[in-house]
Amino acid sequence: MNDIIIEAHGLKRYYHRGSETVKAxxxxxLTIRTGEIVSILxxxxxxxxxxxxxxxxxxxxxxxxxxxxxxxxxxxxxxxxVEVRRGVLGFVFQQFSLLPxxxxxxxxxxxxxxxxxxxxxxxxxxxxxxxxxxxxxxHLPQELSGGQMQRVAIARALIMEPRILVADEPTGNLDKVxxxxxxxxxxxLASEGLAILLTTHNPAFGYEADRAITLEDGRIVKEExxxxxxVLLVN
Amino acid sequence: MIxxxxxxPFILRRYLSLATKxxxxxxxxxGLTVAGVALAVTVAVSLGGFMLxxxxxxxxxxxxxxxxxxIMAKGCPYEAATMMLKGGTGLLYLPGDTYQKVKNDPDIExxxxxxxxxxxxxxxxxxxEGSASNFTxxxxxxxxxxxxxxxxxxxxxxxxxxxxxxxSADSRDxxxxxxxxxxxxxxxxxxxxxxxxxxxxxxxxxxxxxxxxGVLDRTGTxxxxxxxxxxxxxxxxFNRPSQLTILGIKLKEFSSFKLREFxxxxxxxxxxxxxxxxxxxxxxxxLVSTAQTMIAAVAAIAVIVALIGVINTILxxxxxxxxxxxxxxxxxxxxxxxxxxxxxxxxxxxxxxAVAGSIMAVVGSGLVERAIKAMADLGVSGSxxxxxxxxxxxxxxxxxxxxxxxxxYPAWRASSMRPVxxxxxxx
Numbered sequence: 001m002n003d004i005i006i007e008a009h010g011l012k013r014y015y016h017r018g019s020e021t022v023k024a025x026x027x028x029x030l031t032i033r034t035g036e037i038v039s040i041l042x043x044x045x046x047x048x049x050x051x052x053x054x055x056x057x058x059x060x061x062x063x064x065x066x067x068x069x070x071x072x073x074x075x076x077x078x079x080x081x082v083e084v085r086r087g088v089l090g091f092v093f094q095q096f097s098l099l100p101x102x103x104x105x106x107x108x109x110x111x112x113x114x115x116x117x118x119x120x121x122x123x124x125x126x127x128x129x130x131x132x133x134x135x136x137x138x139h140l141p142q143e144l145s146g147g148q149m150q151r152v153a154i155a156r157a158l159i160m161e162p163r164i165l166v167a168d169e170p171t172g173n174l175d176k177v178x179x180x181x182x183x184x185x186x187x188x189l190a191s192e193g194l195a196i197l198l199t200t201h202n203p204a205f206g207y208e209a210d211r212a213i214t215l216e217d218g219r220i221v222k223e224e225x226x227x228x229x230x231v232l233l234v235n
Numbered sequence: 236m237i238x239x240x241x242x243x244p245f246i247l248r249r250y251l252s253l254a255t256k257x258x259x260x261x262x263x264x265x266g267l268t269v270a271g272v273a274l275a276v277t278v279a280v281s282l283g284g285f286m287l288x289x290x291x292x293x294x295x296x297x298x299x300x301x302x303x304x305x306i307m308a309k310g311c312p313y314e315a316a317t318m319m320l321k322g323g324t325g326l327l328y329l330p331g332d333t334y335q336k337v338k339n340d341p342d343i344e345x346x347x348x349x350x351x352x353x354x355x356x357x358x359x360x361x362x363x364e365g366s367a368s369n370f371t372x373x374x375x376x377x378x379x380x381x382x383x384x385x386x387x388x389x390x391x392x393x394x395x396x397x398x399x400x401x402x403s404a405d406s407r408d409x410x411x412x413x414x415x416x417x418x419x420x421x422x423x424x425x426x427x428x429x430x431x432x433x434x435x436x437x438x439x440x441x442x443x444x445x446x447x448x449g450v451l452d453r454t455g456t457x458x459x460x461x462x463x464x465x466x467x468x469x470x471x472x473f474n475r476p477s478q479l480t481i482l483g484i485k486l487k488e489f490s491s492f493k494l495r496e497f498x499x500x501x502x503x504x505x506x507x508x509x510x511x512x513x514x515x516x517x518x519x520x521x522l523v524s525t526a527q528t529m530i531a532a533v534a535a536i537a538v539i540v541a542l543i544g545v546i547n548t549i550l551x552x553x554x555x556x557x558x559x560x561x562x563x564x565x566x567x568x569x570x571x572x573x574x575x576x577x578x579x580x581x582x583x584x585x586x587x588x589a590v591a592g593s594i595m596a597v598v599g600s601g602l603v604e605r606a607i608k609a610m611a612d613l614g615v616s617g618s619x620x621x622x623x624x625x626x627x628x629x630x631x632x633x634x635x636x637x638x639x640x641x642x643x644y645p646a647w648r649a650s651s652m653r654p655v656x657x658x659x660x661x662x
Binding site for chain 1: 242243244245246249250253256257259260558559562563564565566567568569570572653654655658659
């Protein structure tokens, strides 16, 4: 079984601002495997979000190759990229982005609507249980705490059964204790075989990952193996 | 990849539900936009109802005259026709022998002479105070021929109206009263009716006392507001013993060719004109068509303004939800999904506005009718605003079609957003 989910070589992303070229990402090589947690650290403007956008097919690289689940995404149309994302990637964002008029369960089931699939209440209950929100299914987002909203966002990503969860600053709007609980949830999910790619400003959270990558000026300046990848061995 | 769920057969319902919930996030803004559409649809439905109702009212008024052709004194034929349809003053008269000269025309099936005069109701009514009308239209008729022309005329029955009948040709103190005139004057069979008639050439009116011998059932025409008496008596009281107001004629064969033939023969008579009632109808419609065009222009502007309001509202909503749309795309929404969602929101605003506007138009149709009648003399009796299911159907369909096209741009803008840019803009 091929356990490589994302494989990037020489990824570059340049922006043009007038006559100036901004090198947001300048040649990054990266591989992410099933069940591992990879954190991307670095100061603001180092290229963390740009890298995560490229790896999750939300943006196209200026140069380099990117394979998602073994498939090259170069030159794919927007709708083809949607298909790639649907099959492999789940997303969690810093600002939660739950629809305020939908209940927790409806928010979780929202991606299924875009897929034209019928929601399975059993499956919804299952993912809510995974994130510890079984008793909040009928609540509106405004009735939840920040940590609970982020858990709903995680459940919304999990309903699609992704192979990798991409989380951009998932603890950015949370206090330390709540942020820690989210990291622990990620660890639990990773132990069940889900790969997790997250960006964070907080080194303490970053070093909870299996692998911590530090970016500066669009380049990887440090890659640290934090702990042995037991999951890999299992596979 | 998700495997264990089946295709959702109710996917459109889910999109509709989400669109509804999105619109309810800004209830005031959505409400105002819906109100704009509703107002435009109210104007459009009322106008459509007026066009239909007015045409129908003219048809009915003309049909209920009972004759297809009128011979009357020279003058403005349409003013005269309008007067015949709804009553009025400024009457012109025909020489009395016109009847004798015309009645034996071979194309005539039936003919009835009518003398119309206007009497004052001084002291005759308990409602003669203030704004109440002080005039009564007196119609002198030849009962046998008038009944042939209008076989539907029947007498009101019930307590106080029993034994209603026509007067005899030489009865000098008996009248038959139309339905509305009787209601207005609160007169029943056997009551006394007073009319103050100014004889031709005399400066002073003469008070006459009549006995009401019959009250007619409602016809929805000018007959409802008329007081009838024998034609010779009316001519005598108005001191026009040898004059007529009109000759109502039904032809054996009514066609434009026969009408022209008849007109040619009749116009050899001095001081007369022949007016076909179809011609009157066309003219009456053309008289209000300018006003209708103006109202239609106002309605069109109202619809365009409402549509711009809808587009503006949806665009604002799209811009406010830029990040959300980006995240939906990240979660697996295709361009078509976002397009469908935003488009449905536009259609729903238009549909709800159209339904609300139609209800407002139906509820307010009486008010619109009174306003139109107060502003303009349209020359017909009865209801002039007729809002049918077809009128409402066209208005709702039109509003939805406008929403269909109006929603294209906001939906396209939303669906064209690149997810990475949309997410970062909202962050």
